[in-house]
Amino acid sequence: MTADLNPGLVLIAGAVLVPLLPVVLRAAWMLLLPAAALALVVSAEPGAHGVLPFLSYDLVTFRLDALGRVFALVFLLATAMSVIYTLHARDPLQQVAGLVYAGAGVGGVLAGDLVTLFVFWELTALASVFLVWARGGDAAYRAGMRYLIVQVGSGVLLMAGVIVHVAGGGSLAFEHIGLDAPGGLAIFLAFGIKAAFPLLHAWLVDAYPKATIAGTVWLSIFTTKLAVYALARGFAGTEILIWIGVAMAVFTVFYAIVENDLRKVLAYNLITQLGFMVTGIGIGTELSLNGTVAHATASVLYQALLFMTIGALMLRTGSARITDLGGLYKSMPWTAAFCIVGAASISALPLTSGFVSKSMVLSALGHEHLFVPWLLLTGVSAAALQFCGLRVPYFAFFGEDRGHRVAEAPASMLAPMAITAFLCIGIGIAPGLLYALLPFPVDYAPYTVAHVVNQMQLVAFSALVFIWLLRGGGYPAALPAENLDVDVLYRKALPAAVGWTMRVFGPLDRGLRAAATGFTRHAIAQLYRHHGPSGTLTRTMGAGNMAFWIVLVLAVYLIIALGAGVEPDTAASAAH
Amino acid sequence: MNHDQPPNERVTGAHWLEDRRNVDRLVIALAVACALLFFADALYAKHPYFDIENLFGFYAIFGFVVSAGFVFGALWLRALVMRPRDYYDRDG
Structure with a gap:
C-alpha cells in the first residue's frame, strides 16, 4: 500500500507533526522524512501508482518515470541539506513551511495527471510564502503578498487551462501538451510564471531576497525547477522556448552586474541558469533535454550552496549588501571556500557540476546549428564567471575590508554547505553518476580537449576583464540603490x-x-x-368649488357661441 | 568600525592575500595563463559546429569582448533604471 503513496505526501504529513515533537527529536525527525521519501522513490516500480477515481476520470497521484525520478531525487537531497541549514533558526514555522513546500515540489514532479499537479502547484505557493513572511516586518509582508498573488495566479491560470484542455478533448494525464492543444497557451503561461519567463519573472527577484536566511535557500530549490520539469514534460520542442530561454539568460546578466544585494544578484543568476534549461527544452532533442535535466540538477545544488554561504554571511554580519560586506575571508574562511566552489560551479569551470551540465545545452544548440542562440548563450557562459563567479565571492569575502570581525558560520550551516560543495565537485569529476539518472541514454563526453580548452579560454579572458576593470576603477561599484525591474x-x-x-x-x-x-x-x-x-394637481376640492368652475366654463362657452351667432341648441348637440 | 578589532590581529592573523605583492603575483599569473590559453589554440584539433570557431583564439577573444560588453551594457542599464534605495517606500 505504501508503494502507492506519493513520496511528497510523506514530507507534508511529517511536517505537520514537527511542532508537536520535543525539540530534541525534531532534527532527527525532519531528516528522517526526506530519507523515508527517498526510500519510497527508490523502491517504487516505474509506472502509475495511487490511482484515485475522480468524477469520470482516474487521477494518477504517483507516477514514476525517468524524468520525474531525477527531479524527485535531487529535491529530496536538497531538502535534507535545507533541513540541516534551517536548524540555526530554531523556528518551527520555517521548518514546517519548508518541509510542506518541499513535499509539494516532490509531489508535483511525481504527479501523473493535471489535477494532482495543480494541487501540488498551488501548495508550493501557499507553503513557500511563509518562508518570506517568517522574516517579519512590513517589507517582507508586502513582498510575500505580491509573491502569493503571482503564484496563486499561476495556479488559477493552470486550472483554467486544464479545464479548457479537458473540455476540448485533451487528456487529463500529464503528458506532452504543446501550444496548439486546447488550453495549451494558458498552461504554458502558468508554467512560464513559475519558470520566471522574461516579464513574468519579477516575483522572483522581488521576494527571494526578502525571505528569511534559510527561506531563500528553500525557495531557490523547488518552485522554478518544478516549472522546468513541467515545461520539459508538457512543452518539449516548443521552438519559442529557445528564444525565451536566451532572453532570460541575457537580460539578467546586466542586473546581476550592478545589483548591490547579493541575494538579489543570486536571484538574477538563478534566472540566467533557468534560461539555459528553458532553451534546452525548446530545442527538444534527447541531448538538449538531458542537458536541461542535468543542468537543473546541478543548478539546484550550486544555487542552494551559494544562497547558503550568503545566508551565513547575513547571519554573522546582519547584511547581504556588497556595500556592507568585504574582507570576511579571514573571519569565515570555510564559508568563503564553499562560496568559491559554488561560484566555480555556476561559472562552469571544468571539474565542477556546471561544466558537465551546461556544455550539454550548448552542444545541443551546436548540433542543431542554431547559431545566434549558441553565440548568445556562450557569451553569457563567459560572462557568468565575471558577474557571478568572481563578483559574488570577491565583494562578499575579499574586496574592501569593512572591519567585520565575526565568528565562522555555525556547524549546522557549514555541514550542508560542505556536503553540497562536495557534490558540486563530485558531479564535475564523475559526471557519469549524474548522466546515469537522465531521462535518455547519454552519449556525450564533456571532457574533450576542445571543450576544456575553449571553456578555460572563455573564463580566463572574462576574469581578465574583471581584474582589468577592477584595478582600473572601471568596474561598476555596487551602490546602495534600487534598480527598477518590471x-x-x-x-x-x-x-x-x-x-x-x-x-x-x-x-x-x-x-x-x-x-x-x-x-x-x-x-x-x-x-x-x-x-x-398640497400640490395644485392633487389638491382635493369641495363640490361647491367644482360647481363654480363648471358654471364659469359654461358661461364662457355661451358667450363664445352667442358671439359666433350659433343657436345654443345646435351648439350643444354639436358638442355631443 | 575597526576599533573592536583585537590589537594583535595584524601580527598573528596577517593573511598572505593582504600583501599587495602577492595579489600582483596572482594577477600576473592570470595574465600568463590567458596568454598560454590563447596560443593553446594551435595545439589541438577543433571540432567546430560553426565556422567562426575556426578563428584562431576565438573563445579567448569572444570571452574578453562579450564580458566587457556586458559590463558596459550594465552601466548603461543602470543609468536607466537606478533609483534611490527607498524608492518603493515613498508614497506607499
Missing part, C-alpha cells in the same frame, strides 16, 4: 496611474454627480409642488 509596473506605475486617475477624474466625477443630484432634487421639488399633498 515589478515597477505593479508596485509603482499601477498605483500611480490609479492616483492620477483619481486626481484628474475625481473633480469631474464630483461635479457630474453634484449636477445630477441637483437636477434630481429640483425635479423632486417640482413634482412635490404639483403632486404633493
Whole structure:
C-alpha cells in the first residue's frame, strides 16, 4: 500500500507533526522524512501508482518515470541539506513551511495527471510564502503578498487551462501538451510564471531576497525547477522556448552586474541558469533535454550552496549588501571556500557540476546549428564567471575590508554547505553518476580537449576583464540603490496611474454627480409642488368649488357661441 | 568600525592575500595563463559546429569582448533604471 503513496505526501504529513515533537527529536525527525521519501522513490516500480477515481476520470497521484525520478531525487537531497541549514533558526514555522513546500515540489514532479499537479502547484505557493513572511516586518509582508498573488495566479491560470484542455478533448494525464492543444497557451503561461519567463519573472527577484536566511535557500530549490520539469514534460520542442530561454539568460546578466544585494544578484543568476534549461527544452532533442535535466540538477545544488554561504554571511554580519560586506575571508574562511566552489560551479569551470551540465545545452544548440542562440548563450557562459563567479565571492569575502570581525558560520550551516560543495565537485569529476539518472541514454563526453580548452579560454579572458576593470576603477561599484525591474509596473506605475486617475477624474466625477443630484432634487421639488399633498394637481376640492368652475366654463362657452351667432341648441348637440 | 578589532590581529592573523605583492603575483599569473590559453589554440584539433570557431583564439577573444560588453551594457542599464534605495517606500 505504501508503494502507492506519493513520496511528497510523506514530507507534508511529517511536517505537520514537527511542532508537536520535543525539540530534541525534531532534527532527527525532519531528516528522517526526506530519507523515508527517498526510500519510497527508490523502491517504487516505474509506472502509475495511487490511482484515485475522480468524477469520470482516474487521477494518477504517483507516477514514476525517468524524468520525474531525477527531479524527485535531487529535491529530496536538497531538502535534507535545507533541513540541516534551517536548524540555526530554531523556528518551527520555517521548518514546517519548508518541509510542506518541499513535499509539494516532490509531489508535483511525481504527479501523473493535471489535477494532482495543480494541487501540488498551488501548495508550493501557499507553503513557500511563509518562508518570506517568517522574516517579519512590513517589507517582507508586502513582498510575500505580491509573491502569493503571482503564484496563486499561476495556479488559477493552470486550472483554467486544464479545464479548457479537458473540455476540448485533451487528456487529463500529464503528458506532452504543446501550444496548439486546447488550453495549451494558458498552461504554458502558468508554467512560464513559475519558470520566471522574461516579464513574468519579477516575483522572483522581488521576494527571494526578502525571505528569511534559510527561506531563500528553500525557495531557490523547488518552485522554478518544478516549472522546468513541467515545461520539459508538457512543452518539449516548443521552438519559442529557445528564444525565451536566451532572453532570460541575457537580460539578467546586466542586473546581476550592478545589483548591490547579493541575494538579489543570486536571484538574477538563478534566472540566467533557468534560461539555459528553458532553451534546452525548446530545442527538444534527447541531448538538449538531458542537458536541461542535468543542468537543473546541478543548478539546484550550486544555487542552494551559494544562497547558503550568503545566508551565513547575513547571519554573522546582519547584511547581504556588497556595500556592507568585504574582507570576511579571514573571519569565515570555510564559508568563503564553499562560496568559491559554488561560484566555480555556476561559472562552469571544468571539474565542477556546471561544466558537465551546461556544455550539454550548448552542444545541443551546436548540433542543431542554431547559431545566434549558441553565440548568445556562450557569451553569457563567459560572462557568468565575471558577474557571478568572481563578483559574488570577491565583494562578499575579499574586496574592501569593512572591519567585520565575526565568528565562522555555525556547524549546522557549514555541514550542508560542505556536503553540497562536495557534490558540486563530485558531479564535475564523475559526471557519469549524474548522466546515469537522465531521462535518455547519454552519449556525450564533456571532457574533450576542445571543450576544456575553449571553456578555460572563455573564463580566463572574462576574469581578465574583471581584474582589468577592477584595478582600473572601471568596474561598476555596487551602490546602495534600487534598480527598477518590471515589478515597477505593479508596485509603482499601477498605483500611480490609479492616483492620477483619481486626481484628474475625481473633480469631474464630483461635479457630474453634484449636477445630477441637483437636477434630481429640483425635479423632486417640482413634482412635490404639483403632486404633493398640497400640490395644485392633487389638491382635493369641495363640490361647491367644482360647481363654480363648471358654471364659469359654461358661461364662457355661451358667450363664445352667442358671439359666433350659433343657436345654443345646435351648439350643444354639436358638442355631443 | 575597526576599533573592536583585537590589537594583535595584524601580527598573528596577517593573511598572505593582504600583501599587495602577492595579489600582483596572482594577477600576473592570470595574465600568463590567458596568454598560454590563447596560443593553446594551435595545439589541438577543433571540432567546430560553426565556422567562426575556426578563428584562431576565438573563445579567448569572444570571452574578453562579450564580458566587457556586458559590463558596459550594465552601466548603461543602470543609468536607466537606478533609483534611490527607498524608492518603493515613498508614497506607499
